[in-house]
Amino acid sequence: MKDDTFHLDSVPGGHFIGGERVEGRAEIEVLRPSDGGVMGTLPDASGDLVDRAVRDAHRSWLASGWGTRAPRERARVLSRWADLIDADADALGRLEAIGSTRPIAEARAFDVPFTAECIRFFAECADKFGGDAVPTQRDSLGLVLPEPYGVVAAIAPWNFPLMMASWKCAPALAAGNAMVLKPSELTPYSVMRLAELAIEAGVPPGVFNIVQGRGASAGAALVRHPLIGKVSFTGSTRTGAAIMSDAARHGTKPVTLELGGKSPQVVFDDAGDVDAVAGRIVRGFTSNAGQACVSGTRLIVQRGIADPLIDAVIAKAGALRPGPTWREPACFPPIISETQARKIHAAVRQTIDDGASALCGADFFDCDGGGHYYRPTLLAGVTGESLAVREEIFGPVLTVQTFDDEDEALALADHATYGLAAGVHTLDIGRALRATRRIQAGTVWINRFGRTWDFIIPTGGFKGSGLGKDLGRQAFEANLRYKSVLIDF
Numbered sequence: 001m002k003d004d005t006f007h008l009d010s011v012p013g014g015h016f017i018g019g020e021r022v023e024g025r026a027e028i029e030v031l032r033p034s035d036g037g038v039m040g041t042l043p044d045a046s047g048d049l050v051d052r053a054v055r056d057a058h059r060s061w062l063a064s065g066w067g068t069r070a071p072r073e074r075a076r077v078l079s080r081w082a083d084l085i086d087a088d089a090d091a092l093g094r095l096e097a098i099g100s101t102r103p104i105a106e107a108r109a110f111d112v113p114f115t116a117e118c119i120r121f122f123a124e125c126a127d128k129f130g131g132d133a134v135p136t137q138r139d140s141l142g143l144v145l146p147e148p149y150g151v152v153a154a155i156a157p158w159n160f161p162l163m164m165a166s167w168k169c170a171p172a173l174a175a176g177n178a179m180v181l182k183p184s185e186l187t188p189y190s191v192m193r194l195a196e197l198a199i200e201a202g203v204p205p206g207v208f209n210i211v212q213g214r215g216a217s218a219g220a221a222l223v224r225h226p227l228i229g230k231v232s233f234t235g236s237t238r239t240g241a242a243i244m245s246d247a248a249r250h251g252t253k254p255v256t257l258e259l260g261g262k263s264p265q266v267v268f269d270d271a272g273d274v275d276a277v278a279g280r281i282v283r284g285f286t287s288n289a290g291q292a293c294v295s296g297t298r299l300i301v302q303r304g305i306a307d308p309l310i311d312a313v314i315a316k317a318g319a320l321r322p323g324p325t326w327r328e329p330a331c332f333p334p335i336i337s338e339t340q341a342r343k344i345h346a347a348v349r350q351t352i353d354d355g356a357s358a359l360c361g362a363d364f365f366d367c368d369g370g371g372h373y374y375r376p377t378l379l380a381g382v383t384g385e386s387l388a389v390r391e392e393i394f395g396p397v398l399t400v401q402t403f404d405d406e407d408e409a410l411a412l413a414d415h416a417t418y419g420l421a422a423g424v425h426t427l428d429i430g431r432a433l434r435a436t437r438r439i440q441a442g443t444v445w446i447n448r449f450g451r452t453w454d455f456i457i458p459t460g461g462f463k464g465s466g467l468g469k470d471l472g473r474q475a476f477e478a479n480l481r482y483k484s485v486l487i488d489f
Helices: 047-064 071-087 089-099 104-125 161-174 190-201 215-224 237-249 274-290 303-318 338-353 406-413 429-438 472-477
Strands: 015-017 020-022 026-031 038-043 132-134 140-148 151-155 178-182 208-210 228-234 255-258 264-267 298-302 357-360 377-380 397-403 421-425 443-446 480-488
Touching: 015 047, 015 190, 047 151, 047 178, 047 208, 047 215, 071 089, 071 104, 071 161, 071 190, 089 104, 089 161, 089 190, 104 161, 104 472, 151 161, 151 215, 161 178, 161 190, 161 228, 161 472, 178 215, 190 208, 215 228, 215 237, 228 237, 237 255, 264 274, 264 406, 274 303, 274 397, 274 421, 298 303, 298 406, 303 357, 303 377, 303 397, 338 357, 338 377, 338 397, 397 406, 406 429, 421 429, 429 443
Parallel strands: 151 178, 151 228, 178 208, 228 255, 264 298, 264 421, 298 397, 377 397, 421 443
Antiparallel strands: 015 020, 015 208, 026 038, 132 140, 140 480, 357 377
């Protein structure tokens, strides 16, 4: 699969503090997921470097008056930032594609403009949400006033580097906070360009800083820092629990956590066109090669249409062809790393060893070039105790279970650990609404699977899938704390 059509003059390495790049000792080798080639190196921020970044953000936040600026002024700055991102779409898309699992056509057409629109949405929130004058006793006036926390920390994942950064940075900055972001050490570069464009747009130097490094070192130091007022994290449930514990022990600061998922796709026999439903199912578990926390990885299908639907899913999944992320038209992307690829395959093999059968896939594509491309996989004969049903695999793996009636379907949809998202496919509106009420998940999609450009709709999970919301007004308000004021006349 050798393909040398990609080209980057350089990658924006180092940390980003005070409006400029800060070099550090190269400790981490950053590999291109598509071919395993070395893209660059990365410093691992020490506790001292994290302290410098946070204190710089705090000083800049105070000196610039970012938190007390007129909301419309902050909105204008963020809107200029979004415009600059759109203007830089080609370069940003190329940087995102080469350094991550995002195909270049999707990065240019979706990831980059989605990032810009997310920033615009939260820019418009800046003067739309305020405090309240509340009824109090006679001869007094009660006020509830929103204020920014000060410095907000964000730890972003590797699967959608630009978009996930915008989810975190846009509401925090729009609400008047400063931000210190730690991207994944696997995909560190595109957000550096994002920060440079923020400064060019007028965000005060230091109000948006980036520290690079591993979660156990740079990430932990960031969460524990006493000047961090709030933490936002997207990643695994296990890491989210550790962050929540650290935040409680080091200052009792609030956290927003979007964590793992094991999302069901429930298909009733009145779902309509089988081919169309199969297309939604396939996109739900193969988008970004299944490397998305909301992936619809549990197919729960009514017995009467199970065979034709499964056949259609296998056909569509089997038509996907792998290729490097910089190749156009878009190809089925690689797994982010060899370590993750091996984890996916081990989970599939364990599930099969425990009695499941593979209807397709269950192995790697036969490719040259160094990347790891896993075939879309369907596993039948599973139970609630099967590893592939219990655990988030974070790869293109779909388990298949059948049901006879609505109660059985919704019982299967419920998961003991996760509750991030769910899809329900039916043309019966009553059934759809009953399912929406019963399914324990932060998002339920009806006759679709996946997010839209409607930033007003929040995302976030129940149970072990997280705490709080990204997107929507809920994300903006979560970046504010509220002060009560009582005035006697």
